[in-house]
Amino acid sequence: MKRARIYHKGATVWAEVIDGDQTLKLVSGETLPASDAHWLPPTTPGAAIFALGLNYADHRKELGFQTKEPPLVFLKGHNTLTGHQGATPRPADGNQMHPECELVAIIGKPARKVSVADALDYVSGYTVTCDYAIREYLENYYRPNLRVKNRDATTPLGPWIVDAADLPDPQSLSLRTTVNGVIVQEGSTRDMVLDVAGLIAYLSETQTLLPGDMIMTGTPQGVHFCNPGDEVVCEIEGIGRLVNHLMAEPVA
Template identity: 75%
Template sequence: MKRARILHGGAPVWAELVGDGGALRLPGGATVDAATAQWLPPVTPGATIFALGLNYADHNKELGFQSKEPPLIFLKGPNTLTGHEGTTPRPADGNQMHPECELVAVIGKPARKVSAERALDHVAGYTIACDYAIREYLENYYRPNARVKNRDWTTPLGPWIVDAADIPDPQAQALRTTVNGQVVQDGSTADMVMSVAELIAYLSSTMTLMPGDLILTGTPQGVHFCAAGDRVVCEIEGIGALANHLVAEATA
């Protein structure tokens, strides 16, 4: 099953995709056309958003780093998120702004000190993030500052959450990013330094993960700088395609 969060009647609601995804079934049974829906990030308000850096061996090599453990972990605020087919502002001086396609694990039940062997039992489903980075603002690869990773609307999320049962092996998914139809990232979750299960075990050793929490699991190689007007699509096998539009950031 695929569950999306949309704006309907002025309020956010969860809806289920019907058939080939052309319609969304609302609570109560009514349907709306998916093509005209206003998509919201499929996240429960109040959820903790974890993000990973340097968790793909090929991307680490691309940046001149050796694979490292434990992983680089930082938190993201809710205002960083935007939905499918949403817009993301590109700063005028953000000439090195590039998209990062990421598999996102959505926690389904509390996880505290779980083993890697049991960790996936705590996953409700998976979605996609496009976690833009702006390298002009980067102070330190091991300390992503707020200007790089916590700007408003710079993390498109969605379009929906796919049930975990439909993704039996999260380490066997192809990832791809296109910019105006050109492939700029082409990788696999098999290249993660720490797997989804290992990340859940690692995080839950320190704090309790709660239902709705999100874990953005890192990105494969492929650095491509984008401009205002670009259409960016992040795709993950078995989940779908998340589209985003870059616009020039307002100056006032």
């Protein structure tokens, strides 16, 4: 099953995605063409958002890091999220802003000190994110400050959540990013340094993961700087296409 979160008739509602992703079926039974939907990030308010850096071997090599170094983990705020077909502002001085396609694992039940062998049993579903980075603001790779990774609407998420039962092997998925139809990033989840199960075990060792918490699992190689007006599409096999539109950040 695919579940989307949308804004409809003055309310936030969840809907099932049916008819080859062309139609949304609301809990009320009402249907809506997917093309008419006002998409929201498919997330639970208040859920924690864990983000991973340097968690793909090819991306580490691209940036000149040794594979023995542990992945970087940091937190993101809900202010960063925007939905499918949303608009993301690019700062006037953000000439090195680039998209990062990532698989997102969503926790379905409390997880504490979970073993790698059991970790996937705690996943309720998966979605796609585009975690934009702005390299002008980067202090260093192990300190991704607020100006880089916690800016408003710089993390598109969606379009929907795919149930974990429909995606039994999260380590065999292809990822791709296009900008205006041109491929700028391509890879596979099999290249993660810590796979989804390993990340859940690692994070749950020191804290309890709660239902709705999200783990953004990192991005493969490919750095492409984008401009206002660009259409950016992040696609993951078995989940879907997340479309985002870059715009110039309004002058305050």
